[in-house]
Amino acid sequence: MSVPASVQWVGGVDGHIELIDQTALPGRLERLACRDVETVIEAIQSLRVRGAPAIGIAGGYGVVVAADEARRQHLTGEAARAHVLARAESLASARPTAVNLRWAVERALRAIETLPEDTPAAVLGEALLTEARAIHDEDRQLCAAIGRHGAAVLPAGGVLTHCNTGALATGGDGTALAVITTAWDQGRRFEVFADETRPLLQGARLTAWELVQRGIPVTVVVDAAAAHLMKSGRVAAVIVGADRITACGDTANKIGTYGLAVLAAAHGVPFFVAAPSSTFDLAIDLGEDIPIEERAAREVTHPLGVQAAPEGAAAFNPAFDVTPARLIKAIITERGVIEPVTRATVTGHM
Ligand code: MRU
Numbered sequence: 001m002s003v004p005a006s007v008q009w010v011g012g013v014d015g016h017i018e019l020i021d022q023t024a025l026p027g028r029l030e031r032l033a034c035r036d037v038e039t040v041i042e043a044i045q046s047l048r049v050r051g052a053p054a055i056g057i058a059g060g061y062g063v064v065v066a067a068d069e070a071r072r073q074h075l076t077g078e079a080a081r082a083h084v085l086a087r088a089e090s091l092a093s094a095r096p097t098a099v100n101l102r103w104a105v106e107r108a109l110r111a112i113e114t115l116p117e118d119t120p121a122a123v124l125g126e127a128l129l130t131e132a133r134a135i136h137d138e139d140r141q142l143c144a145a146i147g148r149h150g151a152a153v154l155p156a157g158g159v160l161t162h163c164n165t166g167a168l169a170t171g172g173d174g175t176a177l178a179v180i181t182t183a184w185d186q187g188r189r190f191e192v193f194a195d196e197t198r199p200l201l202q203g204a205r206l207t208a209w210e211l212v213q214r215g216i217p218v219t220v221v222v223d224a225a226a227a228h229l230m231k232s233g234r235v236a237a238v239i240v241g242a243d244r245i246t247a248c249g250d251t252a253n254k255i256g257t258y259g260l261a262v263l264a265a266a267h268g269v270p271f272f273v274a275a276p277s278s279t280f281d282l283a284i285d286l287g288e289d290i291p292i293e294e295r296a297a298r299e300v301t302h303p304l305g306v307q308a309a310p311e312g313a314a315a316f317n318p319a320f321d322v323t324p325a326r327l328i329k330a331i332i333t334e335r336g337v338i339e340p341v342t343r344a345t346v347t348g349h350m
Contacts, residue, residue: 003167003210004029007049007057009133013125014068017061021048022168026209034058037066037087044094044101047200051169052243052279053139056100060132062091063108067125080121084128085109096291097252097320098243099281104135136171142276143172145334150179150239150274151186153330153337157236158191160226163254164206165241165274175274176239177207179332184216191234192218195226197254199299199317223256230267238264242275242331249325249341250287251275255318261327270329277333280350285343287322295319 006020010033017034023046024030032048034040040062043049049058066087070080092105111131112124159180166177173181180192192211197203204220211218221229229235238260244252251257251273264271284290297315301308309315330339331346338349 003213005171006051006054006168007061007136007171009061009064009129009136013064013122013129014071017058017065019043019049019058020168022050022206023048025168026205034062034065036069037062037091040065041090041094044091050202051164052098052100052241053143053170053175053276054168055095055098056104056278057132057136057139057171059091059094059101060104060108060135063088063105064125064128064132066091067121067128071121071125075121077118080124081112081117081119084112084121084124095293097293098279100243100278103278104132107135108132139171139276139278141172142334143170143174143178146175146274146276146332147173147178147182149334149336150176150272150332151183151188153272153332154179154183154239155236155270156188156190158193158234160193160195160221160229160235160238160260161207162195162203162238162240162257162260163197164202164210166207166210168206168210169241175241175276176272177210179239179272179274181211181214181216190236192216193229193235194218194220195223195256195260196220197256198223199303201304202254226260227263230263230269235267235269237270237272239272239274242273242279243320244284244290245273245275245280245331245346246284246287246290247282247347248285248287248343249328249331249338249346250290251323251325251328251331252287252290252292252320253323255321258321258323261323265327271323271327272330272332273323273328274332277335277350280346282347282350287324290320290322292321293319
């Protein structure tokens, strides 16, 4: 069984975005219609849509929604374009770490750059929709290629993954999770461990849900079990996705990824990153320059809405961390495998 598309465009240029509301999973499969930019931004910030490629796709379609807002407000010429550009900037900065979001918004905007100043909003929308659809379609193909390249280098034995990098997080079958599902679909059999991924439980709620939908056995572990699991010898590889990869290969991903990479090195377990080229930011050299999103303390003190820390306790809630390139055995992209991970191999690959 497959997993439904996490983001889709419904209708023509005056249509809307339909998202799977990932905050309702695994209990309920609910869809959310986004007909205005505020709803798209709220969905991105609340993680109703999440995962670097998926928020990029939502951002691309979000700019189409901005053009439709301009049309509905009867804005013309420069006023229509100014509305689109202002809303595009709000979309691009809705979350700071995953570079795919700004990348997709800026790519969509390039489609209207050369259109005359007095272009009507509906015509701007047509050009933006064509580009947003292209971003979405390409991502579907990139995922398939990442799955193939990754399955070819994934060693035999158990695999541990972190956060959610599957169909929910992308326009196709995923990045790191596509490597796992591609290997499985090729007939290989191995244990799959999903870190629950505190505090928002993307691993337990979403990765486990996707694997169950696909009929692939999955074992959820608390994040703190990773060291014990690796020591037991049941993990032959760790594979994760990425939100931004710098020119030297330093990689931002869900909080806890860096710790996993340190543990993998300590236990001699290869640590893989899988990501499309839209996740690379060669304008940034070192990981310390990647902006790290900090989220509300309440996500830590009240997991799933249940009070877990006393009133008055503070919480530090970085959503991402950075794994240095030296801890990464290889980065798998749609173009192939970067190994070893160095400034020369990363920039040469792009
Ligand atoms: O905060 P999230 O759930 O959007 O974080 C997502 C991740 O960290 C993923 O690992 C990453 O975006 C890669 S998704 C293919």
